[in-house]
Amino acid sequence: MVFQRKYSVEETINPQPSGSGQVNIGSTERMISAFSGALLTFYAIRRPVKHWALLSAGGYMLYRGLSGYCPMNQAVGRNTSDKEIESLQISRTVTVNRPRSKVYAFWRQLDNLPRFMQHLASVTPLDTKRSHWVAAVPKGLGTIEWDAEILEEVENERLVWRSVAEATVDNAGEVYFKDAPGGQGTEIHAIIRYQAPAGYAGQALASLFNPAFGQMVKEDLRRFKNLLETGELPVSEAQYSGQRVSDKTEPSKKQEIYESPVL
Amino acid sequence: MRALCYNGIRDLRVENVPDPGIINPHDAIIRVTLSSVCGSDLHLINGYVPTVQSGDILGHEFIGEVVETGPQVKKLKKGDRVVVASVIACGECQHCQEQSFSLCDNTNPNAYIAEKMFGDSGAAIFGYSHAFGGYAGSHAEYIRVPFAEKGCFVIPEGIADDSAVFCSDAFPTGFMAADMADIKPGQVVAVWGCGGVGQMAIQSARLLGAERVIAIDGHEERLRTAQMIGGATDILNYKKVNIQDALKELTGGRGPDVCIDAVGMEAFGEGIGYYYDRAKQYVRLENDRPVVLREAIMACRKGGTVSIVGVYSGFADKIPMGAAMNKALTFKMGQMHAQRYIPRLLEYVRDGKVDPSYLITHRVGLEQGQQAYDLFYESRDHCMRAVFVP
Ligand SMILES: [Zn+2]
Numbered sequence A: 001m002v003f004q005r006k007y008s009v010e011e012t013i014n015p016q017p018s019g020s021g022q023v024n025i026g027s028t029e030r031m032i033s034a035f036s037g038a039l040l041t042f043y044a045i046r047r048p049v050k051h052w053a054l055l056s057a058g059g060y061m062l063y064r065g066l067s068g069y070c071p072m073n074q075a076v077g078r079n080t081s082d083k084e085i086e087s088l089q090i091s092r093t094v095t096v097n098r099p100r101s102k103v104y105a106f107w108r109q110l111d112n113l114p115r116f117m118q119h120l121a122s123v124t125p126l127d128t129k130r131s132h133w134v135a136a137v138p139k140g141l142g143t144i145e146w147d148a149e150i151l152e153e154v155e156n157e158r159l160v161w162r163s164v165a166e167a168t169v170d171n172a173g174e175v176y177f178k179d180a181p182g183g184q185g186t187e188i189h190a191i192i193r194y195q196a197p198a199g200y201a202g203q204a205l206a207s208l209f210n211p212a213f214g215q216m217v218k219e220d221l222r223r224f225k226n227l228l229e230t231g232e233l234p235v236s237e238a239q240y241s242g243q244r245v246s247d248k249t250e251p252s253k254k255q256e257i258y259e260s261p262v263l
Numbered sequence B: 001m002r003a004l005c006y007n008g009i010r011d012l013r014v015e016n017v018p019d020p021g022i023i024n025p026h027d028a029i030i031r032v033t034l035s036s037v038c039g040s041d042l043h044l045i046n047g048y049v050p051t052v053q054s055g056d057i058l059g060h061e062f063i064g065e066v067v068e069t070g071p072q073v074k075k076l077k078k079g080d081r082v083v084v085a086s087v088i089a090c091g092e093c094q095h096c097q098e099q100s101f102s103l104c105d106n107t108n109p110n111a112y113i114a115e116k117m118f119g120d121s122g123a124a125i126f127g128y129s130h131a132f133g134g135y136a137g138s139h140a141e142y143i144r145v146p147f148a149e150k151g152c153f154v155i156p157e158g159i160a161d162d163s164a165v166f167c168s169d170a171f172p173t174g175f176m177a178a179d180m181a182d183i184k185p186g187q188v189v190a191v192w193g194c195g196g197v198g199q200m201a202i203q204s205a206r207l208l209g210a211e212r213v214i215a216i217d218g219h220e221e222r223l224r225t226a227q228m229i230g231g232a233t234d235i236l237n238y239k240k241v242n243i244q245d246a247l248k249e250l251t252g253g254r255g256p257d258v259c260i261d262a263v264g265m266e267a268f269g270e271g272i273g274y275y276y277d278r279a280k281q282y283v284r285l286e287n288d289r290p291v292v293l294r295e296a297i298m299a300c301r302k303g304g305t306v307s308i309v310g311v312y313s314g315f316a317d318k319i320p321m322g323a324a325m326n327k328a329l330t331f332k333m334g335q336m337h338a339q340r341y342i343p344r345l346l347e348y349v350r351d352g353k354v355d356p357s358y359l360i361t362h363r364v365g366l367e368q369g370q371q372a373y374d375l376f377y378e379s380r381d382h383c384m385r386a387v388f389v390p
């Protein structure tokens, strides 16, 4: 049987563009820049083996986002603030050794998302369709918040959502669930779309940002699998060691998991 | 607590570090009573592993006493004397449920590093670099054991600590080498390497019915041990004889049915270029290592099996694929699935069929850590295995 899709992120649904800033970087680009820069920086710093390329790319975007000024745009005489915005797409997949109904149910309860999506601080369901999302920007740079709505929902099969207009980070996503062959559990396919800044600098930025964002989505899915299969997230970072003891980070999210095993 | 920490190449120091605590619900804290050196540690200590950081606590083969358990740990209690699997496995993922514990999906928080190196990540291993999870190792007074119910096995009464400790890593590794080769009664097995793992592979091959086991090494006293205690029927010193000729001679011109590589060639890294260079550099530095695999392939009987448990981590040069293909060889390999084998091995030990305690040649405190590894590395003073009593 062919599954009829009302909405498909891959074909029809784009994030709703918003943004009106009049510095040389549009506000959407600016927010994404700050947001992604902070994420990249955070991501690079928290790795055991520091990823310097990510760090510097992250730092650059953070600067760009916070200042509203891009030396690169200036240099090439471009102003992206009033151009049409393209969107970028990431798709990642993982197999979870659990029945499809369980996997779907855990994801559909949106307030579970921050337990495995590392950059999310909270997701609060407002009604059956709408939810309020808060992402913490690390290093004390505050939070970014937006509302999202579920556009389509097929139980145990598919969820499509989109940030509502005027979201600070315009994004849309689709996640679908299917049985893995040979009784190996459930395949989760996630497709995330987000607004990328337009223009020359935007392209450069996107090519920098995309792989890291892809990796982030992948890591989120991996944590989702960890959590569903074992009820906990593997952690070694918070552990004791010699010499480096002083620069150990606090266990952060892991403690929450400890207090609330899933299964 | 005191712990033996990596401080740089061949520079291990005892440092005071905070005691480990329960982090996840399936954790347990173990007070370590014996912790063994292992050949694979050498490549971390010798600086071939870029994801080893100063401060890391080494060690993955150990026994101890349960001192604390997380809320989801029901089957262990304080005071239990346990042997702990060196690989960390969740017991819930597809691979764990197929008993392939070293392929566990859920225990390596740094899976992305291993993914870059190998295309996917296996289970984490205690004290074995950040690519393999970044978990603190066992050369310490205490250790945190994730998924403790899956990895800790209560040691039956009557088994001494010295015998139990090798059921953590060396014995299951040697046993798996023989087990995955599917040895049939009457077969001839050749084992390269007579260190801890090789010794255990020799004994395991005998246990599984091999009629003859040929032990190969360059150290006379290890060969003698393999013969006197391990039960090897023949011994070959590669420094004295041509292995290919000698193996043909011993097998009526056929070659061994099963060739076990218990030596390996270890080089870690990130990125193809790194591996390639390191591997090559390593070959120059430590001659003979990759030779084992080539030699095993060349010596193996037509239609035979090459079983690899010596660790390979990067790229190996000039593997004779022509020989492997045209002789229709079967390759079996992998990090060992400790949790699959430990209960069975403890029975062998309890029943007196194998007693691995003879591997211990040196017993030292953590303070002698670097010296112990130096002895072990250079095989001086007949060092087979040194164990730490933290
Ligand atoms: Zn080992």
Ligand SMILES: [Zn+2]
Pocket (backbone or CB within 6 Å): B089, B090, B091, B092, B093, B094, B095, B096, B097, B103, B104, B105, B106
């Ligand atoms: Zn597992």
